[in-house]
Structure formats: structure tokens, C-alpha cells
Amino acid sequence: MNLSARIEDRIADSYADLSAKLKDAADYVVANQMDVAARSLRSVSAASGVSPATLSRLARTLGFDTYEDMRELCRGAMGGRAMSFSERAERLKLDKDEGATFLQRQSGACIWNITDLAETVDRARLEAAVDALAEARNVVLFGALSSTGIAEYMAYLANYFCTNWTLAGRMGASLGASLSSLDENDALLVVTKTPYASRAIFAAEMARAAGAQTIVLTDSHTCPALQHASFSFIVPSESPQFFSSYAATLVLMETMIAMLVARSGESASQRIRDVEARNRRLGEFGALE
Structure with missing residues (x-):
């Protein structure tokens, strides 16, 4: 049982095995x-x-001794973020008539996503995932649909x-x-967001069945690929537009890359210098005045 300080992670680890009633309860708790x-329990039930x-049974299924223990975890998480949620709600309710441009609304959502990621990411899990990437013989990246370009980056x-x-x-x-x-x-890192490409789910399933370390970056505890993840990250992806935002996902991915470079020492630095030198000789970079 994952003893994360985030209720989303606790629920994500068990979601695939929950009954329909417990999934309804879990969805409500996350939202x-x-x-x-x-x-109170009675008020939440109403x-x-x-x-x-059912709420009490959900708490026990997630590894809490009582419902109050689950409530306490939510209280602790909300304590430092109540103002951020309020500010975000007010910001996203603005419309053009009140002077908020599309840029202001989108950038405000992205700033909130990144701030929430920084405050809530499980740092021990992040360190362990980066360890798995650093120690892997081979690392395979996969993203489909809107996640294709993110994985390529x-x-x-x-x-x-x-x-x-x-x-x-x-x-x-x-x-x-x-995947064969x-x-x-080895390790597989999958990026997938709503509506969750079937190939991404199958890739995670196949990699985990083969024994590979499987890292899943997604946007909700309901993502089917999470049941196959060795390390899962539910990344804030809110947007006032019709699409999910990848801003916080990019921050997490760039952080992983930075951590890997820092651990690689001089060998990584030397390879970066070599690649840059060859790119210049090939004319990949524009001339600097």
C-alpha cells in the first residue's frame, strides 16, 4: 500500500480494483x-x-484505519492550498466582459498547475523514478495523441x-x-492524458508484464494505465480551454532530465559538449554574431 501524502495517489494505486460503488465514492473524494x-461524514454522505x-469502507480499502484518518489527510493537503484553490476558481470564472483575456485565463491555469505540482509531488517517488531511469539498461518513451510531441521532446x-x-x-x-x-x-516512460490512448495503456501493461520499470505521467486517478505503473504521477492539467494543459507535465519531465544530468556527472557534460560541437559543424545552429 502506497502511504503517499496525496489522496489522489492513494486512490490511483487501488482504483482499478475498486467496486463500482467504491469508485463512485473515490471519484467524489478526489473532486x-x-x-x-x-x-462531517454524515454531511459528505448527504x-x-x-x-x-461505503465512505468508511473506501477509507479502509485505501489503507486508513478509519474514515477520520482519510479526512485528516485531505485536511492536511487542503490546509496549505485553500487560498490557491479560491484564487484559481475566481480567476477561471472571469470572462472577456470582465477584462480577462484568453492569455490571462490560460496562463493563470498553467501557473496554478505548476504551483500545485511543486507543492504536492511525492519527492521520494520522484527520486525513485529517476533512479529507475538512471539504472535502466534501456529507456523507452511513448506518448500517443496529444502526448506524442511531449514524449518526443x-x-x-x-x-x-x-x-x-x-x-x-x-x-x-x-x-x-x-517493447518486445x-x-x-529496462524502463518505459508513458505520457497519456484524457481520453487515454489505448496504445499507451497496452504499452504500460506489456512493459510491466515483462518486468520493466514502468513510469506513467497522467492527469487523473482514473487513468487505466496506472494499474500497470511502477511509479505514477498524476500531474495537474487544468485548463479553461477545451484541451488539457501540458505545462506542469513539461516541468516534471524537464525536472527528471535535470536530475539525471546532475547524477551523471562529467560524462554527461562531456557528451552534451560533443553533441553541441557536432551540431555546429553540421550547421544545425544558426550563426551567432
Whole structure:
């Protein structure tokens, strides 16, 4: 059982195995943490339509001794973020008539996402995931649909300082071929967001079945790929637009890359210098005055 300080992570680890009633209860808790933190079990039950017995059973299933222990975790998480949620709600309610431009609304959501990530990410889990990437014989990256370019960007950064990272399923390459040689010495990092590409879910499932360390970056505890993750990160992705924001996901990915470079020492620095030198000779960079 994951003893994370985030209720989202606790629920994500068990979500696939929950009954339909417990999933309804879990969905309500994640979406209404402020209410769970501030109101009694009876009041939460009345507001949610979920019986007190089901809420208590959810708490025990998630590894809490009592419902009050689950409530205390929500209270602790909300304590330092109540103002941020309020400010965010007010910001996103603004419309053009009140002077908020699309840029202000979108940038405000992105700033909130990044701030929330920085305040709530499980740092021990992040360190462990980076350890898995650093120790892997081979690292495979995969993203589909809107996550395709994000995974490609991470591969671009990684290839500056290491040679064992590959991007699966791109430029005619077979996803199955990229996954076929994975075993316990390797790692797969998957980026997937709503509506969760089926290939991303299958990739995580296949990699975990092969024994590889599987890292999943997603946007909700309901993501089906989470049940196959060795390390999961539910990244804030709120947006006032029709699409999910990747701003916080990029921050997390760039942080992982920075941590890997820091651990690699001089060898990584030397390879980065070598790659830059060859890029200049190939005319990849514009001339500097």
C-alpha cells in the first residue's frame, strides 16, 4: 500500500480494483477534497449520495484505519492550498466582459498547475523514478495523441547526454518491436492524458508484464494505465480551454532530465559538449554574431 501524502495517489494505486460503488465514492473524494476535509461524514454522505458505510469502507480499502484518518489527510493537503484553490476558481470564472483575456485565463491555469505540482509531488517517488531511469539498461518513451510531441521532446533532451533512450512508435517504427525486448533491466516512460490512448495503456501493461520499470505521467486517478505503473504521477492539467494543459507535465519531465544530468556527472557534460560541437559543424545552429 502506497502511504503517499496525496489522496489522489492513494486512490490511483487501488482504483482499478475498486467496486463500482467504491469508485463512485473515490471519484467524489478526489473532486471534493475541501468538503471531505471540512465536513462531517454524515454531511459528505448527504452531499455525495454515497452511504457512510461505503465512505468508511473506501477509507479502509485505501489503507486508513478509519474514515477520520482519510479526512485528516485531505485536511492536511487542503490546509496549505485553500487560498490557491479560491484564487484559481475566481480567476477561471472571469470572462472577456470582465477584462480577462484568453492569455490571462490560460496562463493563470498553467501557473496554478505548476504551483500545485511543486507543492504536492511525492519527492521520494520522484527520486525513485529517476533512479529507475538512471539504472535502466534501456529507456523507452511513448506518448500517443496529444502526448506524442511531449514524449518526443523528452527523448530529444535525453539524447543530448545518453545513448540508451529510444522513442517508440514514431516514424514508421513498430510499437510492438520497441517493447518486445524489454525486461527487468529496462524502463518505459508513458505520457497519456484524457481520453487515454489505448496504445499507451497496452504499452504500460506489456512493459510491466515483462518486468520493466514502468513510469506513467497522467492527469487523473482514473487513468487505466496506472494499474500497470511502477511509479505514477498524476500531474495537474487544468485548463479553461477545451484541451488539457501540458505545462506542469513539461516541468516534471524537464525536472527528471535535470536530475539525471546532475547524477551523471562529467560524462554527461562531456557528451552534451560533443553533441553541441557536432551540431555546429553540421550547421544545425544558426550563426551567432
